[in-house]
Amino acid sequence: QTNAFFNFEKREKSKVFSKIIDLRPPNLVYSETGTPEEILKRSGLTKKWQSGQISNFDYLMQLNTIAGRTYNDLSQYPVFPWVISNFTTDEIDLRDPGNYRDLSKPMGALNPERLRDYVKRYQDCSLGGLDIPPFHYGSHYSNSGIVLYYLLRVEPFTSLFIKLQSGKFDIADRLFDSIEGTWNNCLTNPSDVKELIPEFFYFPEFLVNHNKFYFGKRHGGNGPAVDDVILPRWAKTPQHFINTMRDALEGPIVSASLHKWIDLIFGFKQQGKEAVEAVNVFYFLTYEGAVNLDAITDENNRKATESQIDHFGQTPSQLIKRPHPPKDLDHNTHNTSPTLFAENGKRQLAIKHRERVSKAPLVFIAVPETQMLSNLSVNVAMAERVVTVDRARVAASHRWLDEGGRFVLEADPMLSQRRRVGIPFAPDLSVSSSLFAVTEDGRTVISCGHWDNSFKLTVIDSAKQTQSVAWHKDIVTCISLGRDGRTLVTGSKDTTLAIWQVHMRGNAHRVMERPSVILHGHNDE
Template sequence: MTAGGLFRIPLTLPIDRHWKLSHHENFSRMRLKLCPNFKFDPHTDASNLRDNAGEFLYFACSSHLQSVFEIPAAIRRDTGEDNLTEEDLSLVPETQAEGPESSGKEKLIISEPCELVTLMSKVWGRLEVTTSQVSFYDTSLIQKDVPERLDFKFSLSRLREVHLRRYNLRRSALEFFLTDQTNYFLNFTTKTRNKVFSRILSLRPPNLFSYSSRSPAELLRASGLTRKWVHREITNFDYLMQLNTLAGRTYNDLSQYPVFPWIIADYTSETLDLENPNSFRDLSKPIGVVNPKNIPEVKAKYDSFEDPSGTIAKFHYGTHYSNSAGVLHYLVRVEPFTSLHIELQSGRFDVADRQFHSIPQTWKLLMDNPNDVKELTPEFFYFPEFLKNMNKFDLGLLQGTKERVEDVQLPAWASNPEDFIYLHRKALESEYVSAHLHEWIDLIFGYKQKGPKAVEALNVFYYCSYEGAVDLDAIADEKERQAVEGMINNFGQTPIQLLKEPHPQRLSLDEAVAKMLKSELRRTNFTLFLDNLRPFPIEVSNEKDPIVFMSAPRSPPRSFLQASMPDTLISVSICGIVGAHSWHPHDRHSSKGFTMDVDPTLNNAKTRRKLCGPFHPSLPLNSHLFVVSHDAKFLFSGGHWDSSLRVYSLTKNKTVATVRKHFDLVTCVTLDQCGSFLLTGSRDTTCIVWDVSQLGSGSGSSTNLAPRPVRTLYGHNKAVSCVGIMTELDMAVSGSMDGTVNVHTIQEGQYIRTLEPVGLTSLDVEITFLALSPQGHVAFAANDKTSNSVHVFSVNGTNLGSKYVSGRVTGLAIAGDHLIVGDDAGDLTMSRLLRLHPVFDIPLHVPVQSVVVTTGNTHLLVPVRDGKVIVLGVTNS
C-alpha cells in the first residue's frame, strides 16, 4: 500500500477487523472514527483473572474513594480567575515579537520541560517553540539510555486555538487545537505555562483564531455563544460541547472528560414520545435526586457530616458525576478505553454485573441509588460503535441469568445502536430539552455549582473535586502529594464555573422563528425552517453556456475595516468561463433576504475570464473538476489533456502552476474544510493527496504556487469518479466507476474499508457523486443501466439508509443531518441522513447541474441547465 507502484488492494482485502479510536479524530471536539488495530490484544488474561477473582474483586473506583478519606487533609488556597495580565503577556522582548515571517531563518524561541497528558497517563518531555514550528520531544526513557524522540511537530500556521488549562486542579497546562482539530494537552509549572503561552502569542500565528488569555467566564461572555444558543443559531449539542471546552473539559484527560446530561427517563416504552414531558428527566435537579425518594437520604448525609479537623466541608455526594472510572465504564468496548479500564482494575476486567451492559438497567440503578451519580459522555449522542462489542472482548456472564455480556442492551424504542443515537440526539434537540437545558447548565457550569445555591440545590460534591480546595505544591511530603494527586485524578474534577448568575432560557421555536424573520441580520439555518424555504432564480448565464460549477462562499483576505464586505462565489460555465460573484447572505434591504451580484465581466467578451485549455474532449466540464481555495485566490482544475492539476489565479486571471503526478486524466478534485489538503482522483484508478497549506506563501519569485503531492492512494479497478476529504477525521474517500467507495487515512495513506451500494448486484454499477459530513457520514450516488440510488454510511462502515431515486443524480450535498439530492429530471429533494426519510421536495423543472450549501446552512445554490442559479433561502413570505 505504498506509492511505489500500481499495486491494487483487492476489494476483499483480509484485514484484522479489530478496532480502536484513531488518534486524529476530533472534529468539534468529537471522537468519531475507528481505525484498524494491528496490535490488537483480546485481553484474554484480563478475562481469566476476572473469572478467577469472582466476587472478591472490588471496583477500582471504590478503593480509590476509600483512600480519599484516609489521606491527610491537604492545604486549602484561595481561588481566583485563571487569566493572564498585561504583565504576563509582556514577557518577550519586542525583537522576538515580529512573527515567523519577519526572517527567513528559523530561530529557537523557547524550550521548556513539560508533560504530554494522554487520557490517564503523562509522558515526560520537552516542548520547543521556534519562529515557525512547535515540537514535543519524548525524554521519558533517557535514564534507560534511550535517546529522546520527536513525538509531534506542527507548523505555527496550523495553530488555531490555545487555551489555558488546569491539570490536577493546578493552573499549569495548555491545550493546543490545530486547524484540522488535532489537539495536544501539555502540563508545565504555572510560571512556565504562562511564559510559553506568551512567547507563542508574540509570534502571531497567522491562523490563531482563539486564545484564552482571559478567564473562561470572560471568554464565554465575549464569545456570544449564549446569545446564539438562546436564539437557536446553534444546536444544544454544539452549545454543550463549547461550554465543556471553555470550562476546561478535554478528551485528553479522563478526569476532565466532557460531560453531558441524562435527558431521557423512559427506557421501557416501545415508542419514544418526544412530545410527552414524562419522557424526559428533570433537568433542574442533580441526577442523584431526580428520584424524589433519594432526597431525604442525600440531605441527611450533608446535614450529619462533620470533619473534626475542619478540612473537609459538608457534601451531598461522595462520588462525582464525571470521573475516570465512569468514562471507562461507558466506553469499555472501544480501545484504548478497554486497556485503560483493565489497568484501573489491576489487570483484569470488572465482573460482568458491574459492566455497562444495559441502558435501561443503568438508568434504573441510578434512580435507586443516590450514591451513583454518573452523567453521560458525549459519545451517547454521536458514536453508536461504543454500544457494540465489535472487538469481541470476553466481558463475562451475568450472575443471575448467565447471559454473556456482548453489545449494550438498548431501550425498547431503539432497534439498533444507530437508531438509539439518532433518537437520543433528536431528544437532545427536542422542545422539552431546549426549554429546560439552562437549568442543568446552572448546576454543572453555573451559579448553582458552588456556594449556598449549590447547597440549596443538593449539588455539593466532595471538596477535592473543586478548584482551590488543595494546593499540591504546598504539600512537602512526596508520598502524600502523590496520594492527593492520584485522588484528584481518579475522583473527578468539577468544571470551571462559567456563570455566577442564572443562565437565560432558550427561545421557543415559534419565538425564534418570529424573531429571526424580523431580524436585520438573520443567521438562518434553512434545515430548521423548511416551511419557509423559497427558490429565487438568478440570471447568471444562458442555456448555451450553463454554469456547471459553483463554489461555496469564499472570503477573500480583508482588513478589519472591510469586515462587512461581501463574500465571493466562483462559477465555471461549460465553456470554461469563470465568474466571480458578490455574495451577501443577509441583506435587509433586499426582498429576497440576500444579495447576489453577478460578475459584470461575464457580459463582455474582452474582460471575462476564461480557463486556458485545452480540456480533454472525452471529459465534459462538470462540478467534479473544480474547487476554489478558501481565500478565493485560486481555482484548482482537472480534466486537462496532459493529466495535470492546474492552479488558476483569480486575481491575475491566468494559470500560475501546472503539476503532473497522475498517469491519466484528473477526473475529480476537492478541498478540505481547513485548507490544508487537496484530493484528486484520476482515470489511472488512483487518488493523490496534495498539501496546499502553504499555497501563496512567500514573496516575489519565491511565492509558493504549486500544490505538493503527499501520498498516492490505491484500491480501485476503474477510473475514480468522485472524491471527498475530511482532514478533521483523517479521512480521504473516493468513488469509482467500478461501483465501490474506498476510505483511506490522510496522514498515513492507510486503507480502512470499502463501501458498496446496498441492493445493486450488477457488474455495471458506477459511483457518480459523493459527499461527506463533519459527523462522519459518507453519502454517495450509484447507478446501473436500470436504476439510480443514493446511500449513506457511517464513517465506520454501517449503512444508515439507502433508497432509489427517479432521475440520474447530478448534485449531492449534506446540510446538518440532511441529504440533498438534485437530478437530471429537475427535482430537488431533502431527506434525513438516517433512514433517508424525505422531508422536503421542490420541482425545479430544469435539470440540476450541482448542489452547493453555503456557510452556516443559510442557503442552497443550485445551478441548472438553462444557465440560471436557483438560490433557496428562508423568507417570511
C-alpha cells in the same frame, strides 16, 4: 503534531514560564490569561450562543474548555448532559417534551424516591459533627472511570480500562452494555449519577465492538455476551442514534432549558447556598481549591489525596456566579444540523432566475457557508455570492442584490471569459454536483473527476489553479467540504475515502499534502 502536558510544582511553574519567554522560541504564542470566569466574560461566547451564532454543542465544548476540561485528561474530561429520557419506545418524537430529561435538576434529583435519600444524607452530615463539609453525593457525574466505561470499545481506552481494572475487564454485568440500562441505572442506583461525554453527539463508532473484544457474558456467565452497545428500539443504527441525540441537543426543547443545566455544572448552582437548594453538592475534594496539596507535608497523605481527587471526579471551574441567560429562540439562526456534512453531501437550494448564466447545463450550484449562516443578510461583497459550475467546467460567481427585502440574482459580469476549473474530466465519468465543493468564503472551487486521479483547487475570479493533489490511485469520483470549512472528504474508484484538513496559507486555501484519515473496506466506489 504532538502535545505534552507538564505538571510542575507551583513554585517551579513561574520559573519555567520565565525561562521560556527569555529564550524567545519562534513559535511562542501568548495566550489569554485570567480566571476562567474572566476569560468567559471577555470571549463573548454567551452572547453568540444566545443569538444562535454557535450551536449548543459548540457552546458546551467551549465552556468545558474554559472550565479546565480536556480530552487529554480522563479525570477532567468534557462533560455533556443526558438530554433524552425515552429509550424504550419503537419511535421517538423529538417535538414531545415528555421525551426529554429535566435539565433544571442534577441527575441525582430526577428520581423523587432516590432524592429523599440524598437530602437525608446531607442533613445527617450536617448534624453528625464530621470534619468534612456535608454533601449529597458520594459519587460524581464525571471521572476517569466513567469516561472509560463509555469508551470501553475504542482504543486506547480499552487498554486504559484494563489497566484500571488491574489487568482484566470488569465483570460483564458492570460493563457499558445498553443505553436504556445505563440510563435506568443513573436514575435508580444510589451511587450512580453520571452524565454523558461529547462522543454521544458525534461518534457512533464507540458503540460498536469493531475490535471484537471478548467482554464476557452477563448474569454470571449464563446470559448473553456483551458485544455492541444495545441501542434504544427507536435507533435503527449507531449513526441514527447519534444523529437523534444531536438533533435533540440542538432542538428547541433543549435550547430553551440548557442554561439551567449550565447553572448546575458551570454556574451559580454549582456551589454555595444555591447548590444546597438544588441538591447539587458533591464531596468536598471534587471542588477546585478545596485542598492545598502543596501544604500537605506527609508524602503518603498527599499521594492518597491526589489519588482520591484523580479517581473520584473533579467539578469544573465555576464560570458564572449569577443565573445564566437563556437562549433567544426567536432569533436562533444557527444551522443546527447534527452532522458535519449536509445530508447526501448536498445543500438543498432553490434559485429562480430567468436569464441565462451559462452556455452549458449547470451541474453545481452553491451558496457559500458564510452566507448560509447569515441567512443572506450579508454586508461584504465576498459573501454575496452564488457559485455555479457548468458541464464544461466553467465556474462563475453571481451576486445577490437586495431590492427592498427581495433578493435578485445578478449574473457574473465576467461570465464571457469562461473561467474553467481544473483539467478535463475522465471520459467515462458522469458529471454531477458530487464532483465539486466551494470554500466557505465562496472564492475557491474544489473539483475532482479529472483524468489524472487528482482533485484541484481553483480561484474562481482568476481561474488560477492554486493546488493539485494526486493521492488516490484511481479517479476521484466525489468530494464534500464540511460545514466547518476545514474538513474535506474525497472518494475514489480505488474504493478508499480520504479525510483531508484544509487551512489558509496567506489568502489562499490549501489542503494538506497527505490525508489525516484513510478509510478502507468498501467493495466498490
